[in-house]
Amino acid sequence: MTDTTETTHDTTTVGHMLRSRVATTPHRRAYTYPDPASPARDWTVATWSRVGSDTEEVAAGLIGLGVEPGDRVAIASTTCYDWVTATYGTMCAGAATVAVYPTTVAADVLHIVGDSGACVVFAEDSAQLAKLLALRDHLPRVHTVVVFDVTLTDRPDDWVVTVDELRRDGRALLTTTPDVVDTRIDGTRPDDLATLIYTSGTTGRPKGVLLPHRVWVGQVRAIADTVAAEPTGRDAPLLGIDDRQFLWLPLAHVMGKLMVLLPLHVGFETTIDGRVDRIVENLGVARPTFMASVPRIFEKAYAGIATTVAGNPGPLRIRERLFHWAGRVGTTVFDADHGDGSTTASRWVRLQARLADRLVFATVRERFGGRIRYVISGSAALDADISRWFGAAGLPVLEGYGMTETNVATLGLPSTYRAGTVGTPLRGFEVHIAEDGEILVRGPGVMAGYHDNPAETARTLTADGWLHTGDIGELDDRGRLRVTDRKKELFKTSNGKYVAPAPTEARFKSLCPVASQIVVVGEGRPYVGALVTLDEAAATAWARRAGVPGDYAAVTAHPRTREMIQGYVDELNGTLNPWERIRTFRILGRELSVDRQELTPSLKLRRRPVAAHFPDDIDALYTTTGAHHAR
CATH class of the missing domain: 3.30.300.30 (ANL, C-terminal domain)
Incomplete structure (x- = not known):
């Protein structure tokens, strides 16, 4: 990729954002990940320069396979570095990614890949390949499957190639046509489709949500602008280039996808590993400054800590009593500092809270790597008491609200925090409560519509841009959103x-x-x-x-x-x-x-x-x- 595009092209697409990031900070660390080629899964570092070259090779490889602008490329994999370069590469080739969870059953894989019209599928390993091979006769548009596992030898024919072979062919094309990828990037427009995400289907069959490039660019700018204006972050920005995130979220989920596109705008480093059973161990290695997650991980973390301390066999159960005392005094102080003014904390309670922090909560923070300044929770409701407990532990939870169709519409920040709410609208977003209590959202992250489903699009998205979320909620006197339930539930x-x-x-x-x-x-x-x-x-x-x-x-x-x-x-x-x-x-x-x-x-x-x-x-x-x- 050339290094002059930042001055000649606005960053209006994902390809422009990546090219600008590579040109601006080529030697900074971009991703740290476990090397799949290493028997011990040793950690490997990729700079932004390397991310740029890896992506360019993938994009050129796809172009060499005949992928045209506007084509669809599916990715079925757990969260890993190859997933990142596959999604960047697909978008730089002018095509759109189609997200497939690795746990998706064969019938839904058939629906998603077939309905989207994908012509190429990235598959993580033999398990994902087996699903596709079983469906091959029903997926006539798929002409190539690219497997991340380069050690895979049991391949039926040239329908299957490895990612190394794809990149090798990409390098060969770049030798003869060095500007082939830059041409595709420059030809991509903000309204061109970047991503097709099929909803997780909690209430029915998955629908394809159309997310053009303008959605992702507008979303990351809305987050960055909102966070930059946060009063409590002026001395130490809440999100900056020196931050480090730990990312385990499924990258087929809209929040996971956002967390691999946000670094393009901000430039921070990401430690990436989708092995859920290694989250605690990886936090100690990565030592991130923030992490995005779903509520279940915070619930399990709290339950695990509570269960561990309750296991003290001593007759006085000192550890358990100490744990609950720390929670009481810590949340009292946290509520006083972050509540509505109805709660106060005396000097004596604050003194106890400082002692509790030293005896209990410092250990908790170490389990999260020792450097985390906040955690982000989304996808579902987090109980207010768990949120308050993490806040008391020095791990404040910034809850956000959104869905596949809206991306992230609101975000709680230190200056607007209140337990049980999901913050105020991001810059450029509007939230309105309809007469029946339904939450309506308008803003840069809202989808273009549902794929091949104009009737459902018309029911969900109004002509003037308001999206019916199907959630019930209310706004308080400071504009903070509280979500009370799903309308359909x-x-x-x-x-x-x-x-x-x-x-x-x-x-x-x-x-x-x-x-x-x-x-x-x-x-x-x-x-x-x-x-x-x-x-x-x-x-x-x-x-x-x-x-x-x-x-x-x-x-x-x-x-x-x-x-x-x-x-x-x-x-x-x-x-x-x-x-x-x-x-x-x-x-x-x-x-x-x-x-x-x-x-x-x-x-x-x-x-x-x-x-x-x-x-x-x-x-x-x-x-x-x-x-x-x-x-």
Whole structure:
């Protein structure tokens, strides 16, 4: 890529942004990642200059395969460096990426790749390739599959190439036509399609969301401009070139995608590794200054810490008592400093909080690498008490609100923080609450529409640019948004009372450290019930302390476990209106999973598959003998 484009072209597309970043800071670290070619997965560093050359080779390789401007290129992979260069390269070639989660079942892979019209698919490994090979006869437009695993030798024919072979061919094309990629970048316009993301389908079949280049450029500028204006960040900017993020989020998710495009504008370094089971270990290696995540990771982190400290066998349970004391005094001070002015903290409490920080919270921060200044939460609601606890621990949670169709529309910042809200609109965004309580969004991150679905586009997107989110919410006196539920998830009991399940579910997971998921049900029923699943690690740790024998399945069925869960349900019910209270519950014998389509890849609950998989358990909630009744 040439280094003169920043003065001759506005950064109006992703290709322009990348080219400008490479020209501006070629020798700065861009990505740190585990090298897949190393048996020990040793960490490797890529500068922006190398990212530029790697991307250029991928883009040229795609052009050599016959990929034309406007074509679609799918990527099916976990989060890794190759995914980044594949998405940058696709956009620099003038084509659009199509996101496919690696956990997507074959039927949905067929729908996404076929519906999008993808002509090339990047596949991570043999598992992803096997799905595509099984579907090959049904995907006539796909002429090439590019596999990231360069050691893969079992290939049927030239339908499959490795990414190294693609880049080799790209280098050969660049030798004869050195400006081939720059020409494609210069020919791409802001309204050209950059990304086609299929919604995770919590309420129905995935729809293709059209996100042109202008959306991504407008989105990253909106975030950067909003953060730059933050009063508390003037001495030490909240987001700058010297920051370092840790990125594990699925890059098929809109938030994950944003977090690989934001560095193009700001220039910070990213440590990238999608292995969820290595998050804690990787945080110690990466030592990031910030991290974006989904609420379930923060819930699990809190539950893991609480379960660990509760495991002290001493009669005085000193560690556990110290943990809860630190939480009380820490959140008291945090509320006083970040609340609505109704809470104060005396000098004595503040002194205790400083001691608690030294004894407890400093250790917590070390588990997150020791350098994090804040964490970002999105994709679903995070319980306010968990948010406050992390704030007290010196890891303030900046919650954002958005969806695939809007990208990030609001973001909480230190100056606007209030637990339970998701911040104020980003620069250039507007948020309006309709008469029925639905949240409407307008701004630079809003989609162009749904792929080949004009009827659904017209229902969702108004002529003057307002997008109907399907979420219910309210704005406070400072313009902060509070999301109360999904419009489509509200249900009515047979007594005529409406119930919003999501806030109840989030609250329960904050109360119960062994809970993995809770599914609140009651549509057309006389009262509200719930299915509860337990986190295997936390539940078995609790069982050892409580003297409950057996494996995970035995623990979930034990009377002592039901008594323990009942205590948390009763505590939850004390915070709810009478018609919202959980009258009955059942503990399931396994956790919900992404593979069974019960959770989305970003760990959001999918109610329809859960209802389809556990109909007898739901029916049993409404018999006299089939459920455990809350007091």
